[in-house]
Structure formats: structure tokens, C-alpha cells
Amino acid sequence: MTQLLVLREQLQKFYQRYTLILSPLFRFFIGFITFYAANRVVGYNPILNQTLSEVISGIISMLFPAQVLLFFVSVFIVLQIAYVSYYLAITTAMMFAVLYFIYIRFVPKHGFVILAMPVLYALNIPYAMPVLMGLVATPAAVVPIGMGVVVYYLLLDTVYVIGTSTENNINLYKLLMQQLASDTQMYVSIIIFTVVTFIVYFIRERKADYAFEIAVVTGSFLNLILFLVVNYLMDININILHLLTGITISCILIWFIQFFRLPLNYTGAENLQFEDDEYYYYVKAVPKMSISAARKKVKRFNTHHNVEEEENLDTTLVQQEEDVKENKGIMSEHDFDFTVSLDKEDLEEIEKKN
Amino acid sequence: MVNEEKTRIMIKIAQYEADLGEKVINEGSYYKTDYVRSHTLSAILSFSAAYALILALILLYNIDYIFVNFITINYVKLCFEIFVPYILITIFCAIISSIYFNGKYKKDREEIKKYYLELKRLEKYYSVSGKETADDTVTGA
Numbered sequence: 001m002t003q004l005l006v007l008r009e010q011l012q013k014f015y016q017r018y019t020l021i022l023s024p025l026f027r028f029f030i031g032f033i034t035f036y037a038a039n040r041v042v043g044y045n046p047i048l049n050q051t052l053s054e055v056i057s058g059i060i061s062m063l064f065p066a067q068v069l070l071f072f073v074s075v076f077i078v079l080q081i082a083y084v085s086y087y088l089a090i091t092t093a094m095m096f097a098v099l100y101f102i103y104i105r106f107v108p109k110h111g112f113v114i115l116a117m118p119v120l121y122a123l124n125i126p127y128a129m130p131v132l133m134g135l136v137a138t139p140a141a142v143v144p145i146g147m148g149v150v151v152y153y154l155l156l157d158t159v160y161v162i163g164t165s166t167e168n169n170i171n172l173y174k175l176l177m178q179q180l181a182s183d184t185q186m187y188v189s190i191i192i193f194t195v196v197t198f199i200v201y202f203i204r205e206r207k208a209d210y211a212f213e214i215a216v217v218t219g220s221f222l223n224l225i226l227f228l229v230v231n232y233l234m235d236i237n238i239n240i241l242h243l244l245t246g247i248t249i250s251c252i253l254i255w256f257i258q259f260f261r262l263p264l265n266y267t268g269a270e271n272l273q274f275e276d277d278e279y280y281y282y283v284k285a286v287p288k289m290s291i292s293a294a295r296k297k298v299k300r301f302n303t304h305h306n307v308e309e310e311e312n313l314d315t316t317l318v319q320q321e322e323d324v325k326e327n328k329g330i331m332s333e334h335d336f337d338f339t340v341s342l343d344k345e346d347l348e349e350i351e352k353k354n
Numbered sequence: 355m356v357n358e359e360k361t362r363i364m365i366k367i368a369q370y371e372a373d374l375g376e377k378v379i380n381e382g383s384y385y386k387t388d389y390v391r392s393h394t395l396s397a398i399l400s401f402s403a404a405y406a407l408i409l410a411l412i413l414l415y416n417i418d419y420i421f422v423n424f425i426t427i428n429y430v431k432l433c434f435e436i437f438v439p440y441i442l443i444t445i446f447c448a449i450i451s452s453i454y455f456n457g458k459y460k461k462d463r464e465e466i467k468k469y470y471l472e473l474k475r476l477e478k479y480y481s482v483s484g485k486e487t488a489d490d491t492v493t494g495a
Binding site for chain 2: 091095098101106171174177
């Protein structure tokens with residue numbers, strides 16, 4: 001745990017130092033992943049469905065504000081579908097426009113949740129989103145999550161309809177709508193994700209110790225159990241291995257996000273009581289876990305050169321620096337390397353001699 | 355010499371500008387009624403566009419039926435079925451939008467007040483001509 005905290009501290013310092021470079025790099029990475037996922041789901045156009053176009057799209061989304069990414073991805077998907085069916089491309093564009101006019105325009109931040117759902121589906125970790133939203137957002141997040149699920153199944157059903165239909169006319173759209181309306185897996189996913197979001201939110205709001213961690217694990221288990229039960233009862237053809245790996249990776253991912261976001265030290269929790277003119281307060285204060293990674297100087301000496309470098313190391317290394325300084329004369333004349341290993345018996349013997 | 359107090363004020367101003375955004379700050383000078391009306395109108399236009407697109411999607415879905423029964427369709431009834439829900443949705447949208455943007459105006463206004471307060475504090479460091487005073491302790495005009 002200490003090492004993780006040190007790592008967290010170091011990463012934060014690293015990000016602060018190189019934020020000018022890392023920030024656009026992250027934007028590029030997110031853009032690249034998004035276009036990569038779009039290609040995995042509806043990669044019809046051979047020009048767009050290649051790594052180079054994904055890289056170029058990533059660079060474009062790096063140069064423009066984050067909100068523009070949504071627009072670019074929508075256009076990208078429409079262009080991919082247009083390669084096989086203009087009718088479906090037009091209707092898909094119309095559906096995206098409706099989504100924008102009635103929702104994303106008013107709550108732009110939720111647009112990213114809608115976008116993230118198909119991306120996470122393509123990476124087989126959609127189970128992470130309801131748990132994450134339960135942790136960091138309000139239950140209202142079920143709306144963009146549900147919309148994201150619909151968008152993903154819309155694309156999936158588009159692929160299915162294009163793959164199975166022999167005609168290319170406006171009837172494709174009718175078939176697509178019928179396919180989407182009868183997609184049980186979509187309804188099931190929306191209901192399960194809604195339940196998981198509410199439960200995770202409910203648990204993390206409790207005053208119990210480790211509420212956030214319990215919420216993450218419970219949310220992940222709930223995802224697993226509900227999908228298994230529904231799969232058993234309704235026979236919706238869920239790949240159990242995919243489900244298990246997806247939920248495990250999601251759980252680990254969210255646990256890491258939670259750890260880097262808000263690590264709390266429940267052992268140091270304090271229960272305070274005080275009053276003012278109107279109220280008597282019972283307050284539970286949980287300190288945040290933090291550790292400052294010490295900056296040490298490590299000097300290396302040999303016959304040819306004398307290098308001094310700074311590294312961030314654990315506090316136990318402080319003494320080594322002093323030892324090296326004391327032996328400076330000897331060390332500079334010889335260049336050698338040795339290792340001493342002591343087991344319990346050796347240590348006891350040394351203690352006896354002392 | 356760097357004036358620490360002035361730097362602090364400028365940092366706060368930059369933070370407010372980043373949090374609120376240029377659009378919200380510019381709209382700070384609007385009267386409440388103008389602000390609410392313009393945003394409500396914008397919301398109604400958005401919903402109207404969405405409604406028109408949904409109608410177009412429904413039309414495309416039923417295109418075969420429409421072609422076959424082009425003459426027999428009762429257009430009066432159809433218009434009624436299209437416009438009555440539209441009017442109801444528009445009224446509902448107007449009511450919700452006006453309530454929401456009323457609240458938002460109040461909330462934004464409080465933040466903008468804090469922003470202007472910081473601007474006034476910064477203004478004291480400048481003379482009437484807009485030039486920075488040599489002595490930072492002099493408050494200018």
C-alpha cells in the first residue's frame with residue numbers, strides 16, 4: 001500500500017511537471033482509442049479502417065477542444081456506415097442529431113458518458129461505467145449510460161442488418177428499428193446498469209468505513225450475478241468467459257481509479273462532537289492517505305567518472321548516502337562491486353558480538 | 355517587483371474565467387428576463403428540431419404505408435396528431451426551461467458578482483489612464 005501511495009505521489013508530481021505535454025497526449029490517446037473502438041464495431045470503409053486513419057483522427061481530436069471529439073466520432077461512424085448503405089447512414093446521422101438536440105446540447109458532460117459506453121463495449125469493459133458513475137456522479141447518470149447502451153446496440157444491430165440483408169434500400173432502416181426494438185440484451189443491460197449505478201451510489205453514500213471500496217466490489221459482483229441470472233432465465237447468449245474477464249478488469253480498473261482519486265485512511269478516522277447556537281454536530285473525519293516521496297541524492301563513484309544524480313527513493317535509502325560519503329577516498333581508487341547477504345543466524349551472531 | 359497580492363487576485367480572476375467560461379461571463383450583463391427568454395427560445399428551437407427529425411424518422415419507417423395509402427390518408431387527422439403533441443411538448447419545454455434558467459441565472463449571477471469583485475480589487479492597482487501605477491500601494495483613481 002505504501003508503495004502504491006508513493007507511486008501515486010510520484011505520478012501526480014510527474015503530471016504536474018509535464019502537464020503541457022501530457023495533457024494533449026492524453027487527448028490524443030482518448031481520441032485514438034475512441035476511433036479504434038469505432039473501427040472495431042463498424043469498420044466498413046477500408047480507408048478509414050486502418051491504424052493510420054485512427055492516428056490522424058487522434059491527432060485531430062488532440063488539436064481541437066474535447067467537445068468536438070463527439071462530433072468527429074459521430075461523423076466518422078456515419079461515414080463508415082455510408083460505405084455500405086446511404087440510407088442507414090442518413091438515418092443514423094438523424095438519430096445522432098436527435099440525441100444532440102434533446103440531451104447533449106443541454107448536458108454536454110453527459111455526452112462523454114454516452115460516447116464512452118460503445119468504446120467500453122468494444123474493449124469488453126462496459127461494466128466499469130455504472131460502477132464509476134455510482135462512485136463519482138449522481139443517480140441521474142443512468143440516463144447517459146442508458147443512451148450509451150442504446151447507441152452501442154444501434155451500431156451492433158446496424159452491422160447485423162447489413163450482414164444479413166440482401167437489399168440496399170430504405171427497408172434496411174425499418175429492419176434495423178425492428179431489430180433494435182426486439183433486442184432483449186439491450187433492455188437487460190440498461191436495467192442491470194441502472195440497478196448497479198443506484199446500488200453503488202447508495203453504498204458509497206453510507207458513513208461506513210471503506211464505503212467506496214465496498215461499493216466497487218459490490219457493484220462488480222452485482223453486475224456478474226445479475227448478468228448470470230438473466231442469462232440463465234432468459235437465455236440471452238452472454239459469453240460467460242467474456243463476462244468474467246470484463247467484470248474482473250473493470251473492478252480492478254475502478255479500484256485503481258478510486259485509489260488515485262481519493263485514498264482514505266480509515267484507521268485514522270476521528271469522531272468529533274461540537275455545537276453551535278442551533279445544532280449539535282456529530283462529525284466523522286477520515287484523513288486522506290498521503291505520503292511524500294523523499295528526494296535523495298545518490299552518489300556513484302568509480303575510477304573514471306564521478307556521477308551525481310537525483311532520484312526519488314524510499315526513506316530507507318537515506319543512510320546509504322552518508323556511508324558512501326565516508327568511504328569516498330577508498331571508493332575513488334577502486335572500481336568494484338560486491339553483495340552481502342545475511343540470514344537470521346548471521347544477524348543473531350552479530351548481535352551477540354555487539 | 356512582483357506584487358504578491360495582485361498576483362493572487364489575478365489568479366482568482368483566471369480561475370473564475372476558466373470555471374464560468376466566457377459565455378456565462380458575457381451573459382452576466384443580461385437582464386434576467388432577456389436571459390431566461392433567450393435560453394428558453396433556444397431550448398424550444400432545439401426541441402422543435404429534434405421533433406422534426408423524429409417525425410422524419412417515423413415517416414421513413416412508414417414510407418411503404420404512406421406510398422400505398424397516399425390518397426386515402428386522413429390528412430386533417432394526421433396534422434392534428436402531429437401538431438397537438440408538438441404544441442404540448444413546446445409548452446412543457448417552455449415551462450421547464452424557464453424554471454431551470456431562472457435558477458441558473460441566480461446561481462451564475464452570484465459567481466459573476468464574486469468575479470467582478472475581484473476585478474474591482476485589481477482595478478485599484480491601475481490609474482485612471484489604465485496604466486499600472488509605479489507604486490503598488492497607490493490605489494489610483
